[in-house]
Amino acid sequence: MSDAPHPQSRRLYGRAKGHPLSARQQQLVDTMLPGLSWADEGALDPRALLAGFDTHVLEIGFGASEHLIGQAARASDTGFIGIEPFLNGVAKALTGIEEHGLSNVRVKRADARDEIERMPDASFDRVFLLFPDPWPKKRHAFRRFVQEDTAAQLARILKPGGTLRVATDVRVYADWALPLLLDVPEFSWTASGADDWRVAPTDHITTRYQSKHLGDIEPVFMDFERKAA
Ligand SMILES: C[S@@+](CC[C@H](N)C(=O)[O-])C[C@H]1O[C@@H](n2cnc3c(N)ncnc32)[C@H](O)[C@@H]1O
Numbered sequence: 568m569s570d571a572p573h574p575q576s577r578r579l580y581g582r583a584k585g586h587p588l589s590a591r592q593q594q595l596v597d598t599m600l601p602g603l604s605w606a607d608e609g610a611l612d613p614r615a616l617l618a619g620f621d622t623h624v625l626e627i628g629f630g631a632s633e634h635l636i637g638q639a640a641r642a643s644d645t646g647f648i649g650i651e652p653f654l655n656g657v658a659k660a661l662t663g664i665e666e667h668g669l670s671n672v673r674v675k676r677a678d679a680r681d682e683i684e685r686m687p688d689a690s691f692d693r694v695f696l697l698f699p700d701p702w703p704k705k706r707h708a709f710r711r712f713v714q715e716d717t718a719a720q721l722a723r724i725l726k727p728g729g730t731l732r733v734a735t736d737v738r739v740y741a742d743w744a745l746p747l748l749l750d751v752p753e754f755s756w757t758a759s760g761a762d763d764w765r766v767a768p769t770d771h772i773t774t775r776y777q778s779k780h781l782g783d784i785e786p787v788f789m790d791f792e793r794k795a796a
Contacts (some may be wrong), residue, residue: 603672612687616646622694652678662673693732753794
């Protein structure tokens with residue numbers, strides 16, 4: 568991803584650059600990232616990127632990567648793809664991959680909306696969108712990650728029986744995303760009672776961002792299953 572500003576419709580929340588990277592992080596970005604990333608154009612098939620893995624998981628906007636790295640360390644037989652525009656986050660993921668000696672993770676510094684469009688139908692078993700940037704003001708709602716088109720794209724790239732988890736601690740985001748996701752005919756919301764969305768799922772890994780409680784509600788976890796075709 569270049570440092571060029573995004574077009575208006577693709578603006579990112581906050582800055583895509585943060586603190587200067589440490590020398591070690593810069594070294595990982597320079598030497599390790601090219602081998603773990605993929606081309607900017609052409610088809611983007613997780614089965615080609617992570618050949619030899621039967622199960623593929625996508626994490627969109629992994630932030631400081633605690634969840635991505637934690638999940639990948641738990642499941643060495645599963646291939647993980649993480650997409651994050653924030654360079655510091657990508658550098659943290661590289662550190663995690665190195666520290667845990669993970670060979671089942673690929674990461675790219677990119678806007679996930681551009682990458683998802685290049686992915687084939689039914690290519691992921693799970694997709695995580697955890698605590699997406701809230702864009703809480705009504706006039707910025709069109710910038711939120713969950714929109715009619717992205718929701719349809721998420722359903723498209725999931726395998727039948729695959730699952731999408733969206734978590735947020737911002738009320739307007741939950742109120743915005745839930746109806747949009749419920750409107751996708753291929754999705755069924757797996758919740759049968761309030762505990763199913765108010766209590767963190769047992770497989771969830773809390774991130775530092777989540778721990779800061781920056782939102783205005785307790786986190787909600789919305790799990791959707793991609794119906795059979
Ligand atoms: C509020 S942070 C949450 C980070 C992480 N998911 C967590 O729970 O700790 C939202 C993250 O989404 C990333 N993000 C924003 N827009 C994105 C996009 N279009 N594609 C991929 N990531 C995006 C941001 O850079 C940021 O790291």
